[in-house]
Amino acid sequence: MGNLSKYFAVVSVALLIILAVSPMKDFFREWKGYQYAYNRLVATLPQRVKTAEIGIKQIWVQKLDRVDRCETCHLGLKEEALKNAKQPFRTHPLIHHDIEEFGCTMCHGGQGVATEYKESIGNVKFWAQPMLPGNFIEASCGKCHKEQSVPKAPVLNEGRKLIEESNCVGCHKIEGYQKLWVPPLDGIGSKVNRTWLVQWLKNPKQYFSGTRMPNFLLNDEDADNLADFLMTFNTPPNNSQLKLLPSSLKSLPDARKAKLIDKGSTLFGEARCISCHLINGKGGYVATDLGKIGSKVSEQWLYNYIKEPKVLMPNVQMPRYRFTENDLTSVVAYMESEFVDFDVQQLPPHTPDPASYEKGLALFKKYNCGGCHALQGISGSSELGPDLTYVGSKKTYEIDFGNTKIEQTLPSYLRTKLLDPRVFSLVAKMPKFGFSDEQAIAVTVALMSNTGERIPEEYMVRPEPASHFVPQGQFGQLVKDLACQSCHVMDGTGRLVATDLSMEASQAQPQWIKAYFKVPYSLRPILTERMPNFFLSDAEINVLADYMEKVFVVDSLDRTIKSEPAMVSEGKRLYYERYGCQSCHMIGGKGGYVGPPLDKAGSRLKPGWIFHWLKNPEAYKPQSIEPDNKLTDHEADALTAFLMTLK
Amino acid sequence: MNRLTEQLVRSRVWRSIFRHGLPLSNRARAEAVFYNFFLHVHPTKVRRRSIKFTYTWGLGGLSAGLFIILTVTGALLMLYYRPSIHQAYWDMKDLQFVVSSGQFLRNMHRWAAHAMVAIVFLHMLRVFYTGSYRPPKEFNWVIGVVLLVMTILLSYTGYLLPWDQLSFWGISVGTNMVRAVPFGTGDRISYLLLGGNIVGENALVRFYVLHCFVIPVAAMVFMGIHFWRVRKDGGV
Numbered sequence: 001m002g003n004l005s006k007y008f009a010v011v012s013v014a015l016l017i018i019l020a021v022s023p024m025k026d027f028f029r030e031w032k033g034y035q036y037a038y039n040r041l042v043a044t045l046p047q048r049v050k051t052a053e054i055g056i057k058q059i060w061v062q063k064l065d066r067v068d069r070c071e072t073c074h075l076g077l078k079e080e081a082l083k084n085a086k087q088p089f090r091t092h093p094l095i096h097h098d099i100e101e102f103g104c105t106m107c108h109g110g111q112g113v114a115t116e117y118k119e120s121i122g123n124v125k126f127w128a129q130p131m132l133p134g135n136f137i138e139a140s141c142g143k144c145h146k147e148q149s150v151p152k153a154p155v156l157n158e159g160r161k162l163i164e165e166s167n168c169v170g171c172h173k174i175e176g177y178q179k180l181w182v183p184p185l186d187g188i189g190s191k192v193n194r195t196w197l198v199q200w201l202k203n204p205k206q207y208f209s210g211t212r213m214p215n216f217l218l219n220d221e222d223a224d225n226l227a228d229f230l231m232t233f234n235t236p237p238n239n240s241q242l243k244l245l246p247s248s249l250k251s252l253p254d255a256r257k258a259k260l261i262d263k264g265s266t267l268f269g270e271a272r273c274i275s276c277h278l279i280n281g282k283g284g285y286v287a288t289d290l291g292k293i294g295s296k297v298s299e300q301w302l303y304n305y306i307k308e309p310k311v312l313m314p315n316v317q318m319p320r321y322r323f324t325e326n327d328l329t330s331v332v333a334y335m336e337s338e339f340v341d342f343d344v345q346q347l348p349p350h351t352p353d354p355a356s357y358e359k360g361l362a363l364f365k366k367y368n369c370g371g372c373h374a375l376q377g378i379s380g381s382s383e384l385g386p387d388l389t390y391v392g393s394k395k396t397y398e399i400d401f402g403n404t405k406i407e408q409t410l411p412s413y414l415r416t417k418l419l420d421p422r423v424f425s426l427v428a429k430m431p432k433f434g435f436s437d438e439q440a441i442a443v444t445v446a447l448m449s450n451t452g453e454r455i456p457e458e459y460m461v462r463p464e465p466a467s468h469f470v471p472q473g474q475f476g477q478l479v480k481d482l483a484c485q486s487c488h489v490m491d492g493t494g495r496l497v498a499t500d501l502s503m504e505a506s507q508a509q510p511q512w513i514k515a516y517f518k519v520p521y522s523l524r525p526i527l528t529e530r531m532p533n534f535f536l537s538d539a540e541i542n543v544l545a546d547y548m549e550k551v552f553v554v555d556s557l558d559r560t561i562k563s564e565p566a567m568v569s570e571g572k573r574l575y576y577e578r579y580g581c582q583s584c585h586m587i588g589g590k591g592g593y594v595g596p597p598l599d600k601a602g603s604r605l606k607p608g609w610i611f612h613w614l615k616n617p618e619a620y621k622p623q624s625i626e627p628d629n630k631l632t633d634h635e636a637d638a639l640t641a642f643l644m645t646l647k
Numbered sequence: 648m649n650r651l652t653e654q655l656v657r658s659r660v661w662r663s664i665f666r667h668g669l670p671l672s673n674r675a676r677a678e679a680v681f682y683n684f685f686l687h688v689h690p691t692k693v694r695r696r697s698i699k700f701t702y703t704w705g706l707g708g709l710s711a712g713l714f715i716i717l718t719v720t721g722a723l724l725m726l727y728y729r730p731s732i733h734q735a736y737w738d739m740k741d742l743q744f745v746v747s748s749g750q751f752l753r754n755m756h757r758w759a760a761h762a763m764v765a766i767v768f769l770h771m772l773r774v775f776y777t778g779s780y781r782p783p784k785e786f787n788w789v790i791g792v793v794l795l796v797m798t799i800l801l802s803y804t805g806y807l808l809p810w811d812q813l814s815f816w817g818i819s820v821g822t823n824m825v826r827a828v829p830f831g832t833g834d835r836i837s838y839l840l841l842g843g844n845i846v847g848e849n850a851l852v853r854f855y856v857l858h859c860f861v862i863p864v865a866a867m868v869f870m871g872i873h874f875w876r877v878r879k880d881g882g883v
Contacts, residue, residue: 113745
């Protein structure tokens with residue numbers, strides 16, 4: 001009986017201890033320690049800061065479906081006085097969004113409901129998406145912001161640009177990106193030589209460091225087979241034939257050849273090829289590098305291409321210059337003699353593998369070359385890589401980290417994958433794009449902004465609907481032929497390298513436009529001259545100018561100005577004395593260099609444009625640095641009257 | 648002292664409850680047990696041999712005790728838990744992070760549930776090895792088997808309620824196994840259980856009702872019969 005009592009006593013005490021542990025644990029919760037520490041810290045501050053009431057604090061955002069308890073410990077988020085305090089009490093940096101309205105995890109990720117440090121970071125078992133590291137935070141901006149350029153998110157914007165330029169959509173499915181034009185491979189056998197092709201396939205960036213073509217890390221045998229396969233395609237698209245040069249350059253006597261080259265050099269400069277093309281790394285960024293073109297393409301192909309670019313490469317954004325046969329020959333002669341790669345190592349003589357066609361075709365399909373390049377009859381599957389539509393929602397446990405020792409999170413996986421695409425698996429096929437670490441982070445950020453999170457439409461910022469403006473008729477033909485839209489925007493379509501032409505004829509007078517096509521020049525002395533001379537005929541210039549005069553106008557910009565002498569002299573006074581326009585603009589060789597000279601403003605601009613421009617410059621060119629001087633209508637009229645006298 | 652007891656026993660309150668005086672004779676003791684609602688499950692006579700702890704190991708009593716713990720903690724958990732797809736998992740998280748002693752409550756419910764399955768099984772083994780299923784106790788063995796099945800079903804239905812990956816796939820696999828029942832009835836039983844063809848909102852509510860009401864009430868009824876029979880057959 002005595003023994004039984006002892007057992008009973010021991011068991012009872014054990015039970016009491018167990019029952020006491022739970023309330024104890026509850027009493028000594030981690031967050032309570034932080035709240036007491038905060039109140040102690042606040043007491044030492046010179047400023048008056050409200051102490052925290054002990055208890056769990058949370059932000060409930062019903063529309064975004066989240067409860068974030070981060071504020072339980074991060075107590076000083078809105079207290080200016082705690083700008084330099086230690087975490088978790090530091091003030092939150094100023095952001096556009098209201099914390100109460102968006103919560104914390106919408107941007108930072110992690111486990112918002114947690115009230116313990118480790119659990120809230122989310123790098124724990126059974127929580128698939130830990131907090132985003134600071135340098136990846138812009139990924140969250142992109143969850144809602146789908147517009148072209150997201151304000152205050154440079155990394156995200158850079159990443160999206162890189163994804164578009166790298167043509168990731170050639171192999172992956174990613175929403176919101178366009179597939180860019182890539183040179184088709186039809187007729188490549190008659191375009192390039194085998195030596196160049198093999199070396200290009202092995203490492204494209206060696207030939208042109210700015211190329212968008214990634215490195216597929218081919219071994220010698222694969223590069224040989226793929227090159228032999230591609231060299232068999234020597235018929236240009238649509239079965240067109242390459243025309244022969246009027247006279248073969250090699251057979252010409254040296255003296256005549258030198259004269260041709262000399263003339264070609266002048267024409268090459270006048271045509272301003274380097275507005276778009278690079279020469280050994282210097283020049284425009286719109287088209288490829290021409291620095292070693294002579295060692296890449298045959299002179300026959302070059303002649304035919306410059307003559308009619310779109311015949312050899314449908315849809316290419318290369319203008320068709322109106323060269324005469326003789327001029328064209330001299331340009332080709334100049335390029336073939338000047339732009340040569342002197343370091344090129346000729347490959348040893350090579351007999352193609354009898355099975356090279358089959359092997360090359362297999363390689364072409366394996367690496368999905370057809371995802372980007374068109375090649376007659378051989379279609380690439382447009383989505384060979386994983387679907388990246390919701391890649392930002394990929395769970396850590398779904399990722400195969402292979403044998404790598406990197407941090408096991410999604411951002412670290414993507415960043416590593418972009419830097420070294422085959423590191424996780426030997427059978428991976430993704431090519432190497434040669435991104436720098438900053439670029440890899442940017443692309444990771446842009447990718448991670450594609451999540452499967454369901455966000456209410458009212459929070460989403462969608463891109464502006466794309467314009468479908470396609471110029472028609474004779475004008476449309478010329479725009480296509482001259483590839484105007486690879487530099488100019490017209491009613492929302494085109495690439496903005498030069499000016500937006502949508503209201504050009506409200507701005508400039510038709511006579512000036514016509515003269516400009518004859519001899520293009522740069523309006524600002526500090527800019528390089530970039531508009532090429534296409535050597536257009538008068539009839540063509542009339543078509544362009546007439547169309548612009550009738551279509552690229554905005555009626556509200558029309559205004560007639562009375563050019564009375566009193567107005568003119570008042571305008572002159574305003575120009576020189578009241579507003580000091582001469583500090584940026586030049587008239588008669590005197591004035592500043594920042595703005596365009598106004599010497600011939602009266603024969604270039606229309607009065608309505610000058611008036612409205614002076615009233616509100618940013619309404620017409622948002623990036624303009626022309627100040628808005630808040631002119632009255634009368635002042636603007638007077639200035640316009642004065643400027644219109646400068647002819 | 649004796650007078651005080653006598654006064655108490657004679658008082659109207661005592662008489663209204665017990666209807667008789669102190670059971671001083673053997674017959675009166677037997678009757679007191681027999682006519683009392685709370686004591687009537689007791690046998691009027693118990694063999695010394697069967698009181699020995701190492702005969703029963705107290706396994707049946709432990710199972711009943713765990714059932715009580717599970718009922719109490721389960722009732723408390725029901726205060727915080729809502730059986731809907733959208734809220735179930737987050738209510739788990741709130742129990743973990745916000746509710747006072749919430750995690751303790753959950754852990755107690757979970758461990759007691761695991762222990763109950765194990766102990767009920769051990770109880771059955773003990774009954775088997777001591778031959779206690781033999782006549783006249785064969786009916787009680789059958790009830791015991793029913794109770795074992797109910798214990799396992801309680802454990803299984805509770806498995807879905809946290810609504811995490813483990814729950815979802817556990818129940819998916821289980822109900823797919825049900826589909827294998829022949830004669831074209833498998834699909835129908837599975838449909839009945841899930842309230843649909845996949846594990847979803849309806850399945851969650853069905854499993855919740857089974858877990859918190861239907862099976863516990865049925866188990867209590869069978870436990871009543873089980874205990875009654877044990878006692879009447881001279882067990883502890």
